[in-house]
Amino acid sequence: MTRYALTRFALVVPTLLAVAVLIFVLVRVVPGDIVELRLVSGGSYVTAGVIEAERARLGLNKPLWDQFVEWMVGMFRLDLGRSMWSGESVAREIGIRLPLSLQLAVMATLIATVMAIPLGTIAAVQRGRWPDYVVQVFSVAGLSVPSFWLGILIILFLLNVFGYLPPLTFSPLLKDPGANLAQLIWPALAVGYRYSAVATRMTRSAVLEVLREDYIRTAWAKGLARRMILRRHALRNAMLPVITVIGLEFAFLIGGLVVTEQVFNLNGIGKLIVDAINQRDYTLIQGLMLLVATAYILVNVVIDLLYAALDPRISYG
Amino acid sequence: MAEGDPLTIAAPEVAAGRAAGVRRRPHALARFVRRQPLGMAGLTLIVLQALIAIFASWVAPYNPVANDFGAMLQPPSGTHWFGTDAFGRDVLSRIIFGARTALLVGFGASLIGSTLGAMIGVASAYFGGKIDLFVQRLVDIMISFPIIILAMAIVAFIGTGAEKLVVAIALSFIPRVERVVRGSALAVRAMTYVEAAQAIGSGHWRIIFRHMAPNVAAPYLVMVTAFLGQAILLEASLSFLGLGVSEPTPAWGLMLRGAAVDFATRAPWMAIFPGLAITTTVLTFNVLGDALRDALDPRLRT
Numbered sequence: 027m028t029r030y031a032l033t034r035f036a037l038v039v040p041t042l043l044a045v046a047v048l049i050f051v052l053v054r055v056v057p058g059d060i061v062e063l064r065l066v067s068g069g070s071y072v073t074a075g076v077i078e079a080e081r082a083r084l085g086l087n088k089p090l091w092d093q094f095v096e097w098m099v100g101m102f103r104l105d106l107g108r109s110m111w112s113g114e115s116v117a118r119e120i121g122i123r124l125p126l127s128l129q130l131a132v133m134a135t136l137i138a139t140v141m142a143i144p145l146g147t148i149a150a151v152q153r154g155r156w157p158d159y160v161v162q163v164f165s166v167a168g169l170s171v172p173s174f175w176l177g178i179l180i181i182l183f184l185l186n187v188f189g190y191l192p193p194l195t196f197s198p199l200l201k202d203p204g205a206n207l208a209q210l211i212w213p214a215l216a217v218g219y220r221y222s223a224v225a226t227r228m229t230r231s232a233v234l235e236v237l238r239e240d241y242i243r244t245a246w247a248k249g250l251a252r253r254m255i256l257r258r259h260a261l262r263n264a265m266l267p268v269i270t271v272i273g274l275e276f277a278f279l280i281g282g283l284v285v286t287e288q289v290f291n292l293n294g295i296g297k298l299i300v301d302a303i304n305q306r307d308y309t310l311i312q313g314l315m316l317l318v319a320t321a322y323i324l325v326n327v328v329i330d331l332l333y334a335a336l337d338p339r340i341s342y343g
Numbered sequence: 344m345a346e347g348d349p350l351t352i353a354a355p356e357v358a359a360g361r362a363a364g365v366r367r368r369p370h371a372l373a374r375f376v377r378r379q380p381l382g383m384a385g386l387t388l389i390v391l392q393a394l395i396a397i398f399a400s401w402v403a404p405y406n407p408v409a410n411d412f413g414a415m416l417q418p419p420s421g422t423h424w425f426g427t428d429a430f431g432r433d434v435l436s437r438i439i440f441g442a443r444t445a446l447l448v449g450f451g452a453s454l455i456g457s458t459l460g461a462m463i464g465v466a467s468a469y470f471g472g473k474i475d476l477f478v479q480r481l482v483d484i485m486i487s488f489p490i491i492i493l494a495m496a497i498v499a500f501i502g503t504g505a506e507k508l509v510v511a512i513a514l515s516f517i518p519r520v521e522r523v524v525r526g527s528a529l530a531v532r533a534m535t536y537v538e539a540a541q542a543i544g545s546g547h548w549r550i551i552f553r554h555m556a557p558n559v560a561a562p563y564l565v566m567v568t569a570f571l572g573q574a575i576l577l578e579a580s581l582s583f584l585g586l587g588v589s590e591p592t593p594a595w596g597l598m599l600r601g602a603a604v605d606f607a608t609r610a611p612w613m614a615i616f617p618g619l620a621i622t623t624t625v626l627t628f629n630v631l632g633d634a635l636r637d638a639l640d641p642r643l644r645t
Contacts, residue, residue, distance in 0.1 A: 045484050056500045166633065170626035172576050174583060175599060175618035182611050282489035285580045299492060300584060303499045315488065322487040 030334070034327045038320075045319045046101075046312070050094055053308050059086060060110045060306045084110050086308075097312065106316075107309040111302075116313035119298065126196055127287075127294040130210055130217070131279035137218030138225050139272060145222075146229025146268075147261060150237060161226060168223025174285040177216040181289070184212070194291050213290045217283060221275050228271040232264035239263075266337060270329050277325040281318035375638050382634020385627045392624065396442040405433035407440040408591045416610045426612040428598070434612060438620045440593040445624060448508050448578040453570035456513035460520025461563045465555050467521070468528035469547070478521070485518035494577055498586045505588050508581060512574050520566045527559045534558075561639040568632035572625040579621050595621045 061080045081087045085096070100107055106116035149161035184190045192212050197205040236242065237260055245255045284296040295314065302310040334340050376383050395402050404424075411431030419426045425434035467478040485493065493515035501507050531537065532555065540550045579596030581587035588594040598617035606613055 041483065041487075044480065045487065048484055052496065052500075056496075166629050167622075167626060170572065170629050171622045172579055172618065172625075174580065175614075175621065178599060178614050178618065182614060185608055186611060278489050282491060284491055284495065285583055288584065300495070303495055306499075315492075318489070318492065319484070319487040 031331055034330060038323050038327060041323055042316065042320060046098070046316060047094075049312050049315045050097065053306075053311050054090065056306065060084070060308065061086065062306075097309075106313040109302075109307055109310045111305045111307045111310065116310055119310060120295070120313060120317060123294050123298055125198065126210075126292060127280055127283070127296065129199060129206075130214055130283065130292070130294065131276055133210060133214035134218040134221050134279055135272060135276050137214055138222035138275070141218075141222040142225030142229050142272075143261075143268070146226040147233050147256065149226070149230040150233035151256065153234060158230075161230070165223040165226040165230075168219050168226075171220065172285075173216050173220050173283075174289045176219060177213060177286050177289040180212050180216055192290070196293060209290075209292075213283075213286055213292060216289075217279065217286055221279075224275060225268060225271050229264065229268050232267045233260055236260050236264045262336075266333055269332055269336075273325045273329045274322075277322040280321040281314065375634075379634035379638055382631050382638070385631035385634065388627045389631065392442060392627070393446060395439060396446050399440045399443055403433075403436035403439040405436040407432065407436040407593045416606065416613075418610070419612055425616045426610065428610070428613050429606065434598070434616050437593040437598060438595065438616060441595045441598065441617065441620065442624070444505055444588055444592065444594040445575050445578060445621070448505060448512065449571050449575040449624075449628070451509035452512035452516065452574040452578075453567050455509065456516030456574075457520045457563060457567045457570060459513070460517040461524040461556070461559065461566070462551075463517065464521040464524035465528045465551055465559060468525045468532050469551050469555060471532070479525075482518040482521055486522065490515045490519070490573070491577060491580060494581060495584075495586060498581065503586055503589055505592070505594075508578055508587050511581075512577050515577075516570050516574075520563075520570070523566060524559050524562055527562045528555055531555050531558045565632065565636045565639060568628060568635050572628035572632065575621065575625050575628070 059081075061077055061084065078087070085093060088096075097107060104117075106120075108115050109119050112119065145161045145164070149158045152158045181191070184192065193205050193209045196209065199206045242255065242259055245259050250259075281295045281299055283292075283294065284300050286292075287294045287296040288300070295317070298310070299314050299318075301307075302314055409432065411427070414423070414427050414431040415429060417423055417427040417431075423433050423435065425438065427433055428437070463478065467475045494511045497511035497514055498507065501510060537550060537554055540554050545554075578587055578594070579599070582594045582596030583600050585600065588597055590597065595617040599614060
């Protein structure tokens with residue numbers, strides 16, 4: 027098991043390396059670089075010399091291969107380079123925003139899990155009866171409502187009914203928990219609804235599948251209590267696919283909230299990605315994409331390891 | 344799988360004999376209507392909506408791009424059912440014309456993306472070996488990014504506008520469709536009729552298109568409908584960010600951009616109705632998609 031875990035973690039490195047190469051090339055294929063955007067598209071007249079000097083300062087005139095090697099060498103010293111736009115180190119730019127995105131992701135995950143597992147189980151147990159229909163409508167609706175619009179609706183509702191606007195500046199959780207939660211609970215709800223819809227559907231179908239198994243019939247036959255059957259036999263066996271869905275959604279939340287962050291005026295990773303792409307900030311885009319890919323790949327590894335930990339039938343050599 | 348009713352082709356008992364499939368066509372459709380009333384309702388609504396989008400110029404009460412500075416920010420009333428926006432444009436008319444953008448991008452992106460993804464998936468499963476390994480590692484990398492980020496990156500590359508959005512969203516769907524369809528295609532690959540086709544000397548592409556592709560029609564169709572709703576949501580998100588369709592073209596996501604939040608207290612209808620349009624449209628597609636999945640392949644999850 028430990029050996030398997032170590033191999034899995036070791037295999038993350040080549041995958042990330044491939045991601046790095048791909049991002050590095052793709053970013054540079056996109057037309058227009060940061061120098062052009064900043065100096066020329068402003069409408070002001072600049073001489074070719076100035077443009078060249080700026081490119082040289084940012085290292086954009088070096089051969090691609092040299093740029094790549096430089097980036098890689100930096101990465102092995104845990105240095106992601108400096109943002110071409112702000113001049114700040116990429117690690118710092120990300121570091122400022124990561125706590126917010128991470129906290130939002132954790133909150134949305136909690137909301138989704140707390141709603142999805144009971145709702146999905148009830149729907150599966152009551153299949154074809156009204157509780158099932160209610161849950162199904164609730165979850166299909168959750169898949170169909172754009173989270174950012176739900177966010178707008180929440181703001182509209184708070185403003186028009188209570189005359190209240192959530193705080194617009196971020197205060198760290200440990201410094202001012204009240205203001206922090208007052209700001210983040212709304213986007214967490216908006217995002218959590220969609221998230222819970224995905225997880226509810228998965229819980230329902232997984233529980234339904236398990237309820238068909240022979241050992242459930244055996245459990246009924248030997249007269250076990252309903253609660254016992256559901257909790258000990260059905261739910262435990264249905265959890266694996268649910269965990270997968272929850273984990274993948276969590277990874278998505280780290281960088282995927284590009285629109286919801288905009289609506290709630292949150293300075294998170296999603297907003298940083300939008301800005302970095304718009305500004306053609308190569309180093310920052312590279313750092314961010316690596317972060318997003320790392321989150322996803324690591325979550326996948328953790329899910330695999332959880333499988334083995336939770337299900338004794340699965341054991342990896 | 345291109346012509347006629349795809350349900351019959353996908354039904355397992357039909358795979359045994361094509362001739363029987365032709366006669367069973369009305370039967371399968373009738374069964375879908377009977378067993379999936381919700382799905383049928385979704386399909387009806389979609390057809391209705393498509394008709395409204397096509398005949399938008401006749402249906403819409405006003406010109407969607409005409410400013411009317413005498414009627415700015417009017418609340419819903421008999422003359423403007425959904426009110427007017429900051430330029431005095433009729434919100435209902437903009438929503439009706441916005442359906443064009445939404446359906447164009449939705450159908451375009453999901454059909455192109457699913458078709459290309461399915462073709463790559465089937466080819467990858469058929470050739471196997473190093474080709475499959477290479478394609479799958481590439482797909483591994485692509486699916487480690489959220490779809491919206493892939494789409495944004497592609498938009499940065501090719502630019503904005505409705506047609507370009509179709510391309511950007513379609514391309515970002517490809518790896519996800521590929522993964523699912525490849526899974527089904529691997530099972531088809533092991534079938535004796537593929538071996539038989541090889542034995543009589545059929546070419547690679549003939550086997551891929553004539554023998555394997557029709558047998559992965561079920562997951563393909565499920566993916567198309569599942570991604571229809573997703574594509575509309577993505578279009579709205581990208582337009583909202585200013586990376587999609589641009590003013591004055593009516594698009595739902597664009598209608599929510601900026602002004603809708605700025606006028607939150609004065610004109611909430613500007614934010615409410617376009618969002619409702621997105622939600623109901625995506626909802627009908629999702630309901631239809633669920634019904635199709637239940638009818639075609641209950642074990643397939645997306």
